[in-house]
Amino acid sequence: MSLPRIAVDAMGGDEGVRVMVEGAALARRRHDKFKFLLVGDQAQIEKALEAHPNMREASEILHCEDVIAGDEKPSKALRRAKTTSMGLAVQAVKEGKAGAAVSAGNTGALMAISKLALRTMPGLDRPALAALLPTLGENDVIMLDLGANRECDTRNLVQFAIMGAAYSRTVTGRERPRVRLLNIGTEETKGTEDIRDAANQLRAATGLALDFEGFVEADKINRGDVDVVVTDGFSGNIALKAIEGAARFVTDLLRNAFTSSLRSKVGFLVSRPATELLRHHLDPNNHNGAVFLGLNGVVVKSHGSANAKGVANAVEVAARLLEDDITNRIASDLGVLDQANFNPVPGIAQAGE
Amino acid sequence: MSLPRIAVDAMGGDEGVRVMVEGAALARRRHDKFKFLLVGDQAQIEKALEAHPNMREASEILHCEDVIAGDEKPSKALRRAKTTSMGLAVQAVKEGKAGAAVSAGNTGALMAISKLALRTMPGLDRPALAALLPTLGENDVIMLDLGANRECDTRNLVQFAIMGAAYSRTVTGRERPRVRLLNIGTEETKGTEDIRDAANQLRAATGLALDFEGFVEADKINRGDVDVVVTDGFSGNIALKAIEGAARFVTDLLRNAFTSSLRSKVGFLVSRPATELLRHHLDPNNHNGAVFLGLNGVVVKSHGSANAKGVANAVEVAARLLEDDITNRIASDLGVLDQANFNPVPGIAQAGE
Structure with missing residues (x-):
């Protein structure tokens, strides 16, 4: 081929x-x-x-x-x-x-x-920017949109979920990535009407190749138990930058703390493998490859x-998305969604597959 | 007294x-x-x-x-x-x-x-929830609103700036706290119309006891060069939780890294004063005291x-806000704002003081 x-x-x-x-x-x-x-x-x-x-x-x-x-x-x-x-x-x-x-x-x-x-590809309203973030789990989490769309409606959010899941399948190998909507609480009544409606649609559209698991709050993004975090571009940009800034803040504090006494300096040298591991895990080069989806x-x-290793990761993302034919995968899932929208009762949508 | x-x-x-x-x-x-x-x-x-x-x-x-x-x-x-x-x-x-x-x-x-x-106090549309966050600088930064108001208009944001500045004067002792609006970029064209309009109003209202310094992105909240970060309740909640989650994520990684080899464990023990300093700085007990303003x-x-020290900090916040008579301070600044809005040319607003 x-x-x-x-x-x-x-x-x-x-x-x-x-x-x-x-x-x-x-x-x-x-x-x-x-x-x-x-x-x-x-x-x-x-x-x-x-x-x-x-x-x-x-x-x-x-x-x-x-x-x-x-x-x-x-x-x-x-x-x-x-x-x-x-x-x-x-x-x-x-x-x-x-x-x-x-x-x-x-x-x-x-x-x-x-x-x-x-x-924009047929059947899709708006493209989105998706990035990879480190987690405590095995795989990176994908968050989108990160700023391509300042305001997003229900339909945008549902489509972002589909695109994010397609990207996550390539990254994690999971056939049904775990998808959540970013919100300010996990109860069904929380958030804006658009977010709640998007949750209802994703819950109903059972024909999609993803597991929708409700809302996630911003302090749980990196726990490793969610594969795709869906949000509007404004909140996504705020969340992404807040995470980057806080991670830098803590490592800056750590650096200051470790250089504040001779004893700490010695301890730091002895424990260098540990701090190297930390640096490796947080290094953006290891999570490089934001993608314009859609x-x-x-x-x-x-x-x-990015250094050469970071660029290599971004090029590999491109290679793997091409190998997995992501554009057609998204198109096929958007088709399932349209079908589900005509038949909003989950059982019927499934039968129609 | x-x-x-x-x-x-x-x-x-x-x-x-x-x-x-x-x-x-x-x-x-x-x-x-x-x-x-x-x-x-x-x-x-x-x-x-x-x-x-x-x-x-x-x-x-x-x-x-x-x-x-x-x-x-x-x-x-x-x-x-x-x-x-x-x-x-x-x-x-x-x-x-x-x-x-x-x-x-x-x-x-x-x-x-x-x-x-x-x-709600007279002259104010909506109260807000404000919290203290640690920074690399001398003082904590105040962020508001953190979830009291899911959606906020221009007038809400301007009033939050005034309330946050009043709280910051009590916390930092600065007569003119440095105030910024949370946004997804620092250029004047970035963000929603409400955020841009709020920036224009704050820039024009020179009679207020604060220095408005434009926009701040979410990765710069903790740098120590801004005293008050103003945002709508949805974005504020996302930013706050993203920061908390990322800080916990990094310290969890660090703990894992330090317990991954004997050498690291030894280094960790030797450098304990440094990691204690880090823990002290990030301990929410030391930044306790979210306030409902307005x-x-x-x-x-x-x-x-919170432990007893944390509760003591929250009670001290209450004591200092009472000593500083914050409610009247806010009322007086809201009066200046209304004056400025009648005379939107900065020079005239100042002359009218």
Whole structure:
């Protein structure tokens, strides 16, 4: 089977071409059937490829010098899409020259460019941005939407649940990921009307390939007993950043505490393997690969400051989503949902499968 | 000057009468002019007071056997208000027999009972729940609203800013606390229309005793460079719980890491002073004292699981808010706001002071 190529925006992100190319090369070791379209300055890419001869064979270079700046407004970035590395990587997906695009550039610009070029898939109202977060359990938890949609209605939330579950199947291997809606309490009466209605619809739509388990509060996201946390873009952005900030806050406190006395310094050195484990678990590079779900094509956002291992994780996410044919999986589940909506009694919806 | 008494719901919370009485006694050491009304089972309170003879002299006991349960619905709790320790503590404030009430019981019930008994203060649309969170700086940060109001409009947010600043002046001693609105970005175009309008109004109302410094993202709440974070109750609840959950997540990881090898265990023991410092800084007992702001009277919520030191902090918050006459401070700032709204040009509003 010939798998579609992955287009890599080699110029986006803070770390430059070398890290993007090295990351793609690392990912290719585990997904060696994939080919790549590297978009960016030809001379720089050629130089970076010298260290990765196998990658050289699997790659085509699309030369381009322009880069979208990290602080560039999405509206301006949209106008420059066709001359920039990010825009051309997404364009390659649109034209079928690649199945997925990976970029470490400006998130807002990537979202705007991807939406305009690839369009929302049929049957879906709005795409969403989904990210991976570490947990105390075996697998990362997926949270969406994280800011693509400031306000979301019932139908959006239900569709996000379906898309998140499709992504989670790829990440966790679970056939029926455990899905919950983010809320300010777990009782059925809590939250806005849209959230409560979405819960009712998800409870009723038993034909979907997911287990809907009700509400989750924001302090339980990382416990490891939920695979997909569904929320509107505003709350999701607040929750994601609050978690990142608090994790950094605690590790900063810890660092200050460990450097506050000689005794602590000695203890810190002796227990370094433990603190390394902590760092490893919290390192965003190990949870890299935010995905724009719901477009006609796969677009993965890598952290702007990701190292080569982080980029490799983002490229692997793209590769695995392509292998699992996520766009068709989502389309099929959206079909089940529409059926369930015509027959809102669970028994009938099941019989109709 | 005779300061008003503090009514303590001695029965609410998980830890029982002994801890509530001990906490009040601890607080009284630093605020020895205060007198107390202890509401609950007389025999249990008498017994708890045996260990605190000074407190005995300063206390009156209001006997009552009924307690609002931790999981009791606010609607049911409201009907039982007049026979329960929580209800009678709040009732004492309403009747002028106490200036403030402190309870470690059911938050939703306390909010409902307090709103009905004390009513929202004149000129204010809605009360709010404000809590203290630890920071890397010298002082705790105040965040509000945390769930009293699921949806909030521009005027609510502006009034929350005024109430939060008044509370912060008591906590930090700053005459002009630094206030920011929680948002999903710091650019002026980010967020909902209500948030952007609230920012414009706060920027224009220069007569207020606060410095409005724009938006803050949820990952910067604990940095120590903002004194008051203003948000609607839904987002505030999400942010608060996300921070609590992430802090617990990191400390759980740390504990796992430290117990994963003998070498780490030894290091952990050697560096115990450092990890104790971390625990001290994150201990909710040290940041205890969520306040319902905007009622005709002061109501402080202590954590349900707070120890005596935690209860003492909550009682001290009540004492200091009474000493600072917070209700009149808020009323006066609301007056400035109304003036500013009639004269929205900052220069004119200032001249009118």
